[in-house]
Amino acid sequence: MEQRVLIADDDRAVRESLARALELAGYEVVAAVDGVDALTRARRDDFSALVVDVMMPYVDGVAVCRVLRADGDRTPVLMLTARAGTPDRIAGLDAGADDYLPKPFEVPELLARLRALIRRTPFVPDDRAAATGGVLRIGALRVDPAGRRVRWGDEELHLSKTEFDLLELLVRHEGIVLDHATLYRRVWGPEAGVDAKNLAGYVGYLRRKLTEAGAPELIHTVRGVGYAVRWSS
DSSP states (O other), X not given: OOOEXXXXXXXXXXXXXXXXXXXXXXXXXXXXXXXXXXXXXXXXXXXXXXXXXXXXXXXXXXXXHHHHHHTTOOOOEEEEESOOOHHHHHHHHHTTOSEEEESSOOHXXXXXXXXXHHHHSXXXXXXXXXXXXXXXXXXXXXXXXXXXXXXXXXXXXXXXXXXXXXXXXXXXXTTOOEEHXXXXXXXXXXXXXXXXXXXXXXXXXXXXHHHHTTOOOOEEEETTTEEEEOOOO
C-alpha cells in the first residue's frame, strides 16, 4: 500500500521541494501551509508519518505535535527546524515528536529517518472518527460536522452556517489560539478581508446560544490576537 506523508512547512520553496523528493521516493504527499492547516488535515485523514517544521505561524510545530498526542494520535512525527540547540530538540521530543532533523539537511538523510520511523510504527488507520461517529466532543458539547448539528447535553443549538463553521473550527483546535486572520480565512474564505468587529459579533452569538443551553464559558478571547476554545472540567 502506498504510504501517505503530510508535510507541514510555511516556506513554499521548502514545502514544494520536499514534496517532489518524497513523491520521487514513492510516497503520496499532502502539503499543509501552517500549523492550523496541519492539524485540520491530520485530524481528518490517515498518514504513515508527518514531517513538521517547528517555526510556523499561527500554531507552531511543537504545538501541532502536542495537540495530536493529546488527541491520542500516535502517527510518527519528524520535526524540522533551523534551531539546532539542545533545548529546542528537547522541547520537540517532549511534545511527542519521534525524531528531530536540523536544517539544513540532506534529503537522503530525511528519507532514511522517515523510513526508520515508519518501520518502527506500522501504519494503523486512525479509528478516532469511527469510535465517535465523527462527532467532536468537549465536555457535554457535541459537534457533528456531517449532520451539521450541535448539542450541549440534551439541548440542541440552532446555528447559522457561519456560526456552525466558526464553532467547528474552534472545537477542532481545542486549546489553540486562532488569530483573527486565520479564522477569517478558514470560515469566510481566503479572499475575505479581516473584520474584527464582525468576527466578535459571531463569537458573541455563539457564546449566547451556548450559555442559553447551559454551557459554561468555552470560547475565550485573547485580546489583540484571537479566540480559543478551552474546557475546564
